Amino acid sequence: MIPSIRQPRALSLAYRAYVTLFFVYLALPLLVVSVFAFNDSLFPSLPWKGFTWAWFFGDQHPRIGVFHQEPILRALGNSGFIAFFVSLLSVAVGTSNAFLFNRYSFPLRNLLYVLMLMPLVIPGIVLGISILVFSSTMANGLEDSFGWDIGGLRPGLMLVILGQFSFITTIVTLVVSARLQKFDRSLEEAALNLGASPLTAIRTITLPFLLPALVGGFGVAFLMSFENFNTTLMLVGSDAPLTIAMFDRLKEGSTPLLNAVSLLLMLGSSALALVMISFQRKS
Amino acid sequence: MRAGNKLALILLLTPLLLWIGLLIIIPHIDMFLVSIRERVGVGKYQISLANYWTFLGEPLYLVTFARTAIMSVLATVLTLIIGFPVAFFIAKIAKGRLQSSLFLLCLVPFWVSELVRTFGWMILLRETGLISNLLQWLGLVDGPVELLYNDVAMIVGLVYTSMLFMVVPLVTTLESLDDSIIEAGYDLGGSTVSITREIIIPHAMPGIVSGSIVVFMLSLGNYLTPTMLGGKDSLWFTELIYSQFIVRFNWELGAAFGFMLLILSSAIIWLLLKLTGQTLEKTMT
Amino acid sequence: MTRDTPGSADLECLALCKQFDAFTAVDHVSFAVPSGSFFSILGPSGCGKTTIMRMIAGFLEPSSGDIRIKSKSVLDVPPNKRPVNMVFQHLALFPMMNIADNIGYGLRRQGMAKPEIGRKVDEALERIGLPGIGKRKVDELSGGQKQRVAIARCLVLEPDVLLLDEPLGALDLKLREHMKVELKALQAAFGTTFVYITHDQSEALVMSDQIAVMNHGRFEQVGSGRELYYRPETAFVAGFVGDSNRWKGRVTRAESGLLQITTQAGLQVTGADHGRGLATGDQAELFVRPEAIRISRQAEDLSHLENRMSGQVTTLLFNGADSRAILEPQTGGDPIEVALPQSGEYADLKRGDVLHFAWAGDQANAFAVNDQAAPSLEAQ
Numbered sequence: 001m002i003p004s005i006r007q008p009r010a011l012s013l014a015y016r017a018y019v020t021l022f023f024v025y026l027a028l029p030l031l032v033v034s035v036f037a038f039n040d041s042l043f044p045s046l047p048w049k050g051f052t053w054a055w056f057f058g059d060q061h062p063r064i065g066v067f068h069q070e071p072i073l074r075a076l077g078n079s080g081f082i083a084f085f086v087s088l089l090s091v092a093v094g095t096s097n098a099f100l101f102n103r104y105s106f107p108l109r110n111l112l113y114v115l116m117l118m119p120l121v122i123p124g125i126v127l128g129i130s131i132l133v134f135s136s137t138m139a140n141g142l143e144d145s146f147g148w149d150i151g152g153l154r155p156g157l158m159l160v161i162l163g164q165f166s167f168i169t170t171i172v173t174l175v176v177s178a179r180l181q182k183f184d185r186s187l188e189e190a191a192l193n194l195g196a197s198p199l200t201a202i203r204t205i206t207l208p209f210l211l212p213a214l215v216g217g218f219g220v221a222f223l224m225s226f227e228n229f230n231t232t233l234m235l236v237g238s239d240a241p242l243t244i245a246m247f248d249r250l251k252e253g254s255t256p257l258l259n260a261v262s263l264l265l266m267l268g269s270s271a272l273a274l275v276m277i278s279f280q281r282k283s
Numbered sequence: 284m285r286a287g288n289k290l291a292l293i294l295l296l297t298p299l300l301l302w303i304g305l306l307i308i309i310p311h312i313d314m315f316l317v318s319i320r321e322r323v324g325v326g327k328y329q330i331s332l333a334n335y336w337t338f339l340g341e342p343l344y345l346v347t348f349a350r351t352a353i354m355s356v357l358a359t360v361l362t363l364i365i366g367f368p369v370a371f372f373i374a375k376i377a378k379g380r381l382q383s384s385l386f387l388l389c390l391v392p393f394w395v396s397e398l399v400r401t402f403g404w405m406i407l408l409r410e411t412g413l414i415s416n417l418l419q420w421l422g423l424v425d426g427p428v429e430l431l432y433n434d435v436a437m438i439v440g441l442v443y444t445s446m447l448f449m450v451v452p453l454v455t456t457l458e459s460l461d462d463s464i465i466e467a468g469y470d471l472g473g474s475t476v477s478i479t480r481e482i483i484i485p486h487a488m489p490g491i492v493s494g495s496i497v498v499f500m501l502s503l504g505n506y507l508t509p510t511m512l513g514g515k516d517s518l519w520f521t522e523l524i525y526s527q528f529i530v531r532f533n534w535e536l537g538a539a540f541g542f543m544l545l546i547l548s549s550a551i552i553w554l555l556l557k558l559t560g561q562t563l564e565k566t567m568t
Numbered sequence: 569m570t571r572d573t574p575g576s577a578d579l580e581c582l583a584l585c586k587q588f589d590a591f592t593a594v595d596h597v598s599f600a601v602p603s604g605s606f607f608s609i610l611g612p613s614g615c616g617k618t619t620i621m622r623m624i625a626g627f628l629e630p631s632s633g634d635i636r637i638k639s640k641s642v643l644d645v646p647p648n649k650r651p652v653n654m655v656f657q658h659l660a661l662f663p664m665m666n667i668a669d670n671i672g673y674g675l676r677r678q679g680m681a682k683p684e685i686g687r688k689v690d691e692a693l694e695r696i697g698l699p700g701i702g703k704r705k706v707d708e709l710s711g712g713q714k715q716r717v718a719i720a721r722c723l724v725l726e727p728d729v730l731l732l733d734e735p736l737g738a739l740d741l742k743l744r745e746h747m748k749v750e751l752k753a754l755q756a757a758f759g760t761t762f763v764y765i766t767h768d769q770s771e772a773l774v775m776s777d778q779i780a781v782m783n784h785g786r787f788e789q790v791g792s793g794r795e796l797y798y799r800p801e802t803a804f805v806a807g808f809v810g811d812s813n814r815w816k817g818r819v820t821r822a823e824s825g826l827l828q829i830t831t832q833a834g835l836q837v838t839g840a841d842h843g844r845g846l847a848t849g850d851q852a853e854l855f856v857r858p859e860a861i862r863i864s865r866q867a868e869d870l871s872h873l874e875n876r877m878s879g880q881v882t883t884l885l886f887n888g889a890d891s892r893a894i895l896e897p898q899t900g901g902d903p904i905e906v907a908l909p910q911s912g913e914y915a916d917l918k919r920g921d922v923l924h925f926a927w928a929g930d931q932a933n934a935f936a937v938n939d940q941a942a943p944s945l946e947a948q
Binding site for chain 1: 400469
């Protein structure tokens with residue numbers, strides 16, 4: 001219980017032990033993944049055969065490191081490409097949605113709001129197949145009627161971006177809305193009173209206030225896109241993003257190479273998260 | 284000003300309608316249409332419920348469907364039970380730096396891909412894994428034990444993977460509970476148990492519901508964890524959908540499966556909202 | 569409600585101390601609250617009054633000292649078992665319950681039967697003048713109604729002592745004035761011992777039988793409102809309770825308790841030390857209440873008073889019954905605030921008018937300036 005309520009010592013010790021155990025549970029899988037990235041063995045498991053950097057920098061078969069693995073690097077590039085565009089799109093649409101629901105009343109507003117939340121309660125894989133089915137219906141229809149073959153409607157990068165965008169936008173909308181709700185509209189009125197046009201007021205007053213949420217939303221969208229699996233799985237074409245590429249390798253059997261990739265991923269996303277947090281602190 | 288307002292409204296409404304319409308509503312309608320057609324010849328289809336009859340007539344499908352539902356509920360309940368005390372600790376007991384660093388620590392595992400997390404559990408649980416070795420070293424078992432590829436491993440993975448989505452909303456709602464409310468409960472003679480039941484849990488209900496919905500959704504729609512950690516017998520419904528779409532190329536049946544999964548998730552979420560008297564809008568914002 | 573014989577103490581604190589690391593929040597505070605009385609602790613924020621209250625309620629452990637309720641130490645009794653209840657600063661009504669469940673909460677904890685609880689809750693609602701609101705939600709009530717519910721929630725448990733932690737702070741001025749009267753009436757009706765903490769002197773003065781003025785973790789003085797107001801024992805009390813004109817200066821003559829003081833601005837004034845034993849040459853601080861200063865348009869009207877001066881009106885502060893004027897003494901020195909009598913004879917007073925004013929020497933309280941070690945409670 002809260003500190004002002006005295007509890008029997010044994011109880012509060014047990015509670016602390018439980019919380020500690022919980023964090024061990026959280027850290028353990030990530031810790032073993034990281035440690036075995038340096039195991040000089042073909043398998044990411046005991047026994048420990050000594051320390052090596054080979055799974056990062058090695059170029060001798062069978063120990064070819066991450067930085068010499070063409071397919072992995074390409075998949076990483078695909079992931080970055082997808083994540084960037086998903087984040088950009090969802091921040092743009094999410095911000096527009098936030099303004100819409102925050103400032104306007106219009107017919108069917110409540111219905112649209114619930115629809116906006118829907119992607120959160122649709123299983124990711126269903127989202128994936130529905131978009132897959134619809135885009136191929138479209139592609140087939142266009143090909144039959146006009147003879148157009150639009151590659152973007154076949155499984156591939158474009159569909160992956162659309163699929164991830166379809167649910168990440170909801171999350172970005174909620175992130176931006178939360179901040180916009182805290183905005184004191186009299187600040188905008190003051191700007192108008194001091195001679196700014198409505199658009200200038202938004203650009204010079206409201207958007208700077210929203211900036212932490214926009215950056216935060218971008219970061220969250222980037223991370224979610226980067227690690228998405230279920231929706232992506234159904235929409236992926238030949239240019240697989242990293243999670244799918246790793247999944248395919250993992251099915252064939254794991255080598256410490258996967259640990260090395262994982263460790264780099266952890267470092268990358270932690271760095272991104274830290275940048276986001278420090279940015280949020282500053283503003 | 285009025286006309287400008289109208290224009291702004293239209294400009295803001297357009298992306299929303301395009302997104303919801305083209306990526307959510309129409310694809311689901313199309314998926315439904317695909318699920319109710321039956322191939323009667325090459326390139327020839329007719330409307331029928333045959334795919335749904337197939338689903339209802341095959342015990343493997345039905346059992347997998349029910350198993351997925353029950354196991355997802357179980358994973359959700361476990362996540363709640365495990366996460367609640369931790370969320371309470373972070374929100375109400377830890378103060379200052381400890382509080383913010385514990386909260387951050389909770390987030391860390393989720394900055395990395397679910398694949399990496401699952402991979403971590405594989406390294407821990409497999410026959411040659413760390414825990415098997417530890418048990419042998421302790422003399423608790425004679426030879427290597429396979430802890431992977433069973434329902435327990437799968438539940439461990441599901442709970443782990445969704446923990447963040449339970450802890451964060453719980454911490455947020457619990458933080459908004461004023462300490463003096465809890466103190467007032469004690470002052471008026473309440474015990475820890477009665478205060479937890481009558482004050483803390485009712486207050487945390489929106490967080491509990493929103494966390495549960497998200498965790499349940501993530502478990503139900505999960506493909507990776509059941510595939511990698513679950514055994515041959517622990518088939519997950521998403522695996523059926525995947526195999527119909529990608530392996531057998533039977534999109535009609537796959538779409539029907541997808542629709543069944545959607546109905547299942549909507550039904551359980553609706554039930555949860557009704558039972559707790561919450562609304563989707565309230566819990567998700 | 570059974571009460572002990574009047575005069576016996578419901579609550580006693582003995583040499584109570586609370587240390588937070590190097591900071592002493594409460595420093596050897598001792599007091600006793602007689603059964604059925606209204607006791608206030610008055611002090612500026614940060615003086616340690618909330619700490620005392622939380623120690624009595626059981627949410628903080630004293631570093632040393634003892635707390636006794638009905639002569640039994642309660643240090644080992646957890647808060648949910650102590651026979652004291654508390655009205656929290658922001659009331660802490662349970663938003664997840666309706667009003668009846670809020671009031672019945674403690675009774676349910678005691679395991680009372682349902683119909684009995686229902687009857688007691690209705691009775692309590694009746695007594696606080698809000699019958700029939702049991703089914704309402706907390707946020708449907710007004711500030712004053714919430715207040716009364718929070719008090720009723722405690723009083724149904726018939727506690728030995730009711731603690732109130734600045735419960736009127738959040739109310740607006742009019743309502744606060746009204747609640748002061750109401751609280752006093754509730755206390756009289758229930759006959760429960762109230763311990764009330766506040767930084768608002770008027771709340772303390774209006775309601776309390778006894779007031780402790782607290783500063784820097786110590787009690788400066790304990791007494792009735794009248795005693796604190798007219799016979800402050802320390803400079804802090806004199807300055808904190810009520811308004812005063814104050815001067816710093818040096819004692820130039822001391823004779824059987826009456827002092828002649830030369831202020832820093834050179835004013836010659838007389839004051840009384842009321843047994844504090846100031847001597848010639850001491851640095852002193854002198855307090856004179858605005859209403860202790862008599863004013864007149866004719867100098868001879870005031871000839872019987874020791875301190876006679878005249879001054880020009882620089883500011884008029886009209887405030888109905890509490891109107892004042894600020895005068896600039898013609899001999900120089902700090903401006904002096906005086907109360908204007910309500911008889912109407914000064915209704916036509918203007919800026920720039922010259923008034924004669926004076927006060928009796930024993931109406932001016934003098935304190936030694938190095939009087940840091942204010943008389944502690946042991947002296948009581």
